[in-house]
Amino acid sequence: MQERPGLITMRGNPLTLVGNEVKKGEVAPDFMVLDNSLTPIKFSSYRNRLCIISSVPSLDTPICDIETRKFNEEASKLGEKIQILTISMDLPFAQKRWCGAAGVNKIQTLSDHRDAQFGIAYGVLIKELRLLARAVFLVDQKGILQYTQLVKEISNEPNYDEIWNALKKIK
Numbered sequence: 001m002q003e004r005p006g007l008i009t010m011r012g013n014p015l016t017l018v019g020n021e022v023k024k025g026e027v028a029p030d031f032m033v034l035d036n037s038l039t040p041i042k043f044s045s046y047r048n049r050l051c052i053i054s055s056v057p058s059l060d061t062p063i064c065d066i067e068t069r070k071f072n073e074e075a076s077k078l079g080e081k082i083q084i085l086t087i088s089m090d091l092p093f094a095q096k097r098w099c100g101a102a103g104v105n106k107i108q109t110l111s112d113h114r115d116a117q118f119g120i121a122y123g124v125l126i127k128e129l130r131l132l133a134r135a136v137f138l139v140d141q142k143g144i145l146q147y148t149q150l151v152k153e154i155s156n157e158p159n160y161d162e163i164w165n166a167l168k169k170i171k
Contacts, residue, residue, distance in 0.1 A: 001120065008126070008133050010154045017133060019123035024148060028139040029121035033087060033110040036096035041110060043118075044143070046083055050170065051139045052163070054086045055124050057131040057154060059098040059109065064088070067134075067157055068104060074164075075106035081141075082167075089113045089131050124150070136163055138170065146170045 004021065006014040022029065030044045043051075054071055056064040068086050075084045084107040088095070095109040112118040112132060119125030124133040136158050138147035147166035151158050 002123070003127060004123065007150065008152055008154055010129075012153075015129070015133075015154070016127040017123055018125040018127050019120040021123045022121075022137070022145055022148060024145055026145050028137070028143050028145050031112075031117040031121045032115070033112050033118055034092050034114060035108065035110055036092045036099070038092050046085075046139075047143055048141050050082045050141055050167075051137075052082065052084045052167070053122075053137040053139065054084065054107075054158075055118070055122070055132045055135040055137075056086060056088045057126075057129070057134065058088055059086070059090050059095060063134070063155055063157055065098075065102065068107070068109075069102060070157075070160065072102075072104040072106045078167075082171075083108065085110055087112050087118050087132065089116075089119075126154075134158060138163070138166055140170055 005016040071084050087110045092111045124135050134151035136149045
């Protein structure tokens with residue numbers, strides 16, 4: 001398994017990402033994660049929908065909380081043809097609790113805690129922490145990666161303007 005050191009930092013300290021880097025134009029790798037009721041979900045089940053995948057370290061941290069709430073707010077404006085998925089290593093029970101407390105109900109939170117299939121397939125598994133890096137991926141209805149953003153400093157939010165501009169180009 002490929003290791004990519006120093007691509008991201010946490011408070012300025014370099015971290016190592018595990019897995020292969022995915023790139024625009026490639027077929028989005030399939031993976032299996034768990035929904036909030038422990039049901040296995042394959043990413044391929046979202047084919048024919050444009051998907052925004054938001055990868056976050058943990059919903060119970062301030063920046064992940066802000067980011068996920070922003071995506072939930074935007075989801076109501078995007079319509080039924082676009083699905084927003086937020087994936088973390090949080091346990092499904094914790095995700096369900098967090099969504100209920102935060103009033104997040106327009107996006108789907110998914111857990112990669114069991115096998116890290118998503119983290120490895122998309123190259124965002126942090127070796128030192130066994131958490132996911134902060135990243136955003138746009139996958140079109142045919143399953144092709146149309147945009148990727150890896151946030152260099154894990155304690156920063158993604159560039160939302162870049163994401164919305166990329167989304168406009170592929171809608």
